[in-house]
Amino acid sequence: MLSDKTDTWVPVALSQDLPTGQAMPARTLAGPIALWRSQSGRLAASADRCPHRGMRLSHGFVRGEALSCIYHGWTYSQAGRCLRIPAHPSLTPPETIRVATRSVEEAGGIVWVADGEPDGKPPLFEGYVPLRSLTVRAGGSALSAATGTKAAVEGFVWRAPGAPAIRLLPVPQETGETLIHVLVPADCGVSERVAASRAAESLRRMAERIEAKEAVP
Numbered sequence: 001m002l003s004d005k006t007d008t009w010v011p012v013a014l015s016q017d018l019p020t021g022q023a024m025p026a027r028t029l030a031g032p033i034a035l036w037r038s039q040s041g042r043l044a045a046s047a048d049r050c051p052h053r054g055m056r057l058s059h060g061f062v063r064g065e066a067l068s069c070i071y072h073g074w075t076y077s078q079a080g081r082c083l084r085i086p087a088h089p090s091l092t093p094p095e096t097i098r099v100a101t102r103s104v105e106e107a108g109g110i111v112w113v114a115d116g117e118p119d120g121k122p123p124l125f126e127g128y129v130p131l132r133s134l135t136v137r138a139g140g141s142a143l144s145a146a147t148g149t150k151a152a153v154e155g156f157v158w159r160a161p162g163a164p165a166i167r168l169l170p171v172p173q174e175t176g177e178t179l180i181h182v183l184v185p186a187d188c189g190v191s192e193r194v195a196a197s198r199a200a201e202s203l204r205r206m207a208e209r210i211e212a213k214e215a216v217p
């Protein structure tokens with residue numbers, strides 16, 4: 001599922017964090033991406049750099065089925081083609097003006113992106129639903145030490161005292177941080193979800209303390 005290859009699916013966000021008509025930044029191994037959901041609910045992922053003057057497209061705004069750059073309003077389709085240049089309203093933009101796009105799929109409440117053409121569909125984690133994502137200022141070894149289990153990028157189950165067993169999907173970031181998606185059993189009640197969320201925050205603190213100690217020469 002996850003590896004250092006670019007043709008594998010990477011869980012970049014939770015569906016619940018990307019409402020209709022909005023854009024958000026995310027990352028893959030190939031760099032930053034703009035993730036956006038059109039008014040009809042279709043997902044798109046593109047390089048987070050406008051071909052005009054490099055503004056981040058994740059700062060742009062969604063209009064209908066297109067994404068407009070916040071700087072000069074160049075507008076792009078989900079396939080990456082430039083549809084409109086406001087300073088030249090009568091011009092049909094040449095096909096050569098386009099933004100690179102990525103494969104994107106939604107499965108089990110998670111948004112998956114691949115830089116290449118992956119075989120098959122993203123995985124489904126039967127019996128689990130997404131709870132939240134959090135960023136930890138620590139890498140895989142500190143996370144493994146904090147959980148007492150190998151922090152496999154395919155995901156792993158961890159249980160803190162007083163909380164339900166949760167499934168964690170760690171996604172290493174270029175910054176050395178780790179984005180973690182937290183999944184809980186689908187039959188969890190409200191109090192168990194709160195306990196799971198607190199357990200994830202406590203894990204973040206533990207991993208960051210370990211990372212800080214490891215960084216001391």
Ligand code: FES
Pocket residue numbers: 050051052053054055069070071072073074
């Ligand atoms: S930088 Fe995006 S339209 Fe100018």
